Amino acid sequence: MSEVGLRTVAGVIMILVALTAEWFGGTVFAVFVAAIATVMYYEWSKLVRGWGLGWHVAGFFYALLPALALLWVRERANMPGGYDDGFSLVLWAFIVTWAADIGAFFVGRAFGGPKLAPRISPNKTISGLIGGVIAATLLSGMWATYRELHWYWLLLAPLFALTAAAGDLFESWMKRQAGVKDAGVLIPGHGGVLDRLDGLVPVAVLTGAAVMAGLR
Known part of the structure; x- marks a missing residue:
């Protein structure tokens, strides 16, 4: 199977698992999120081995805050x-x-x-960033309209998409500093859990902050 094919199959499976857990909510979603956060922290700890205690503490909150945000918003x-x-x-x-x-x-x-940032991630392009922001804005806008969410979620989509790209770049920088290609090997064609959820970290935290601020 080609690299794109492998990434696609693995990506579809990950999306289906996440959607199923979120649909059930409650204990199922909580256990799912907790397991993912634990793996994220494990992979982070491997990346920053020898970097000092501060990086391990930062990794704890890096995994914890988006998990809490998702659980709070969901329930x-x-x-x-x-x-x-x-x-x-x-x-x-x-x-x-x-x-x-x-x-x-x-x-x-x-x-x-x-x-986009050749010294950090040589494969990322400005066209890719623009395409990602447009895709995120259109698809999340369709969902927000269908579910009759408030109009400001339409405005937040491109801004949050940019933070997702920033999260991706940050994790790429960490891998470059650690001298590794991927944060893990758990997901075929994708690397580790951290490699796939680096963009969700800021989006989840900002979504939780927006809801907490009353933007519902």
């Missing part, structure tokens, strides 16, 4: 009305992250062009 941010908006908002955050990542991958491969 506590429901609003009056016909929809389970906690579910809708978590899935909105997922869509922003997934669309930004997938859009950047395929648009970058199709169009190429100037590199």
Whole structure:
């Protein structure tokens, strides 16, 4: 199987697992999120081995904060009305992250062009970033419209997509400093859990902060 094919199959499986856990919510989603956060911290700890205690403490919060944000939004941010908006908002955050990542991958491969940050991640391009932001804005906007979420979630989508790209670049910088290609080997064609969720970290935290601030 080609690299793209392997990435696609693994990506579809990951998305289905995440959607199933989020659909059930409650204990199922909590256990799923806790397991993912634990693996993320394990992979982070391997990357920063020898970097000092501060990096390990930072990694603890790096894994903990998005996990708490997702769980809080899923279970506590429901609003009056016909929809389970906690579910809708978590899935909105997922869509922003997934669309930004997938859009950047395929648009970058199709169009190429100037590199985004060649010293950090030589394969990322400006065209990929633009494609990812557009994909995230369109797809999350369709979901927000369908679920009748407030209009400001349409405005937040491109901003959050940019933070997802920043999260990806940050993890790429860490891997470069550690001298490794991937943070782990758990996911065929993708590397580790940290490699796939680096963009979700800021998006999840910002989504939780937005809901906590009253942007519902």
